Amino acid sequence: MNSFSGVAIEAGIWLGGKSDTVLVDLGFQDFAPAAPSLPSQTAWRGLITVFTPTDSSLLTCPSCSIQVLLQEHTIPGIFPPSYLRTLAFGTKIETLASGRCITVTSANNASKVFVDGVEITHPDLFNDGLTVVHGLQGFLSLLSSYSCSVERMIGISFLPQPPNSTASLIMHLMLEEAILRLRISGYSVLAVALRVKYAELMELRTMTVFALNDVVVFSGEHEYVTNFRFHVVPNRLLMANDLEHLQAGTLLPTMDLAHDLVVTNAGGGGPLDPMRINYVKFTSPDLMYNMKMAVHGLSMPFPHLNLIAAIGMAQSERSRHEAPGWKMAGNAGIGYSMGPSYGLEWTAKIEDDHSL
Template identity: 50%
Template sequence: MAVTAGKLLFLLVTAILASYAAVSHPFPPPSQPLLIPHTITYPPSLFATIFSTLGFQELSIAAVNANFSFPTPTTIFAPTDSSLLTCPACSLPLLIQEHSIPGLYNLHFLRNLAFGTKIETLAPNRCLTITASPTKPYEPIAKRKVFVNGVEITKPDLFNNGLFIIHGVHGFMSHLSPTSCAVEKMTTLAFPNQPPDTAEFLIMRFLLKEAMMLLRVNGFGLLALAMRVKYPELSQLKSMTIFALDDASIFAGGGGHAYVTDLMFHIVPGKLLKGSDLKNLPVGFEIPTMEHGQKLVVTTAGGAGFLAPMKINYVKIKSFDIVTNKRIVVHALSTPFSHVHRPAVNDDSCNQNHAGGVCENSSGTAQMTGREGE
């Protein structure tokens, strides 16, 4: 039944498009040259029907109130309803324009584009950046995941009638930057308040750029965006260790949304603590963070294998060294860190007045070690 409904929708839309184009743009007399129209305004109900049938209810509602003028053929990257919740202030008509590009780009074609290819959208002076996940040697290209400005295409080639292709995308949404078409100024790297271009700063800027790009490609787009916001502070560091939560875990709820607002509590400044370094830390070891006066505590030492994974603040380290370079290392968490409140030395009582977090009945501190940025 689903296949039949899809075929009926395809035939219906094709017929409407053809008839509407014929009525709106009749053929000229034989004495005049045949001009192919560059822009056609379709009735709002047409796109509302398409989006609604494909499951994009928010876009369907927006289409009713907007007259979409698209040059045909066009490829549309349609965000899911849950993705639109990440940008409540976004203008949906503008967002659709910013995620629509002239031409037909099916998934196979997108997979074969050069990494970082920029394609101009229907919104003036706005470009989308196409990237794909890396593949292992001898792994077929067909296994590549494709990302549009860091947002994954999760439902490719949902609709294709020869005039339009619609792909479903899921992830963090935002309007495109005015510098999105500039090769040297990608949206995720349009940092505010840049300090003077010293050699040290240029190195960190390059490594931040590299880390953020890898994070977005590997499903940590929200972290990459938060790092951009915190760029003035991060660019001053010589090195850092970041404990990351992926986008899927943040969108899944269960407290994951608190990770972005509590980001500084998940960053260790001035220390490059790789997986091998963390596994050697003893229980009770305290690790300073960028949140003033707050430290992380090793609650389960590493090196015990799969049955007893390392835990910091009672949170399991899911994966070590997911992104690493000479100044930055990123480890993946299962959930965000909770604040662990430790009593003073020789005080076995647990202060129950702490707001949130975990209160321990133990004490003791340890001096920080670890490699400085190389």
């Protein structure tokens, strides 16, 4: 049995009354008695991340309420270690204790992550995509009423009530969780777009979303908001590795039924020759993902192209790469080839105008 405090949280607390347990017994004991009372004390019914202190650390505060400590150690949404490391230094996240925020910091090139100064020494003690548990080396003191004074993420459900079917319920939870994570990651415009398009997105099985951060949107790229559907590939969950393996000329249908995206440059060319969709490179591949959606960061919106011309150029470039005698660079098998002049000029223009 390990030394971390108990978290036995039932799925019924979070997933519409189901009786099966998400976490039955990790060998942690002290928080377990408080879990059943959590639903009546909080408004959140979605995915959660729990930061669990050691059993021995709880003994240092015998007068502390276990119920309050559990709320203050639990945040809405799924926050794996890899995602916590991407957060800006000092990011505040509101816990299930209303008006109380934890502060996330990192050190040593983000190799270590701290919650209110306490190191996460046992990341991903449990992670099933619905609940995440991280072990802390130490104890979080009771949070101050001023802990959310700089910035805050509201820990309440702001989407419509979840539907009854299992498939729809999962999509609802994934959208809810994505909105929460994007809001504190500098993608609040995208978070709002997901909320506004909720009814349409709920009809999808999965999705791939291409995103602009708030700085880029507010610096003048407002067409991203009006063309949001053009930046969503419905019913396909494409991670960065999947995109890298798409051939040049591959069409990607979008939610904008009148316009598709096209892979204009295939991946595998190395950092100086990355893949492009509609001649745009990615700035943050795999920015955020869960069971139903993958989000990739861009530095500019996708331009609308003449697809026939774009596909022709992409396929011509691919044929040149596959032709006998195509020169390989070093031992890496990276191919270098001069494509059609129009494609090079168009790509260069995009990069010059947007500092890619």
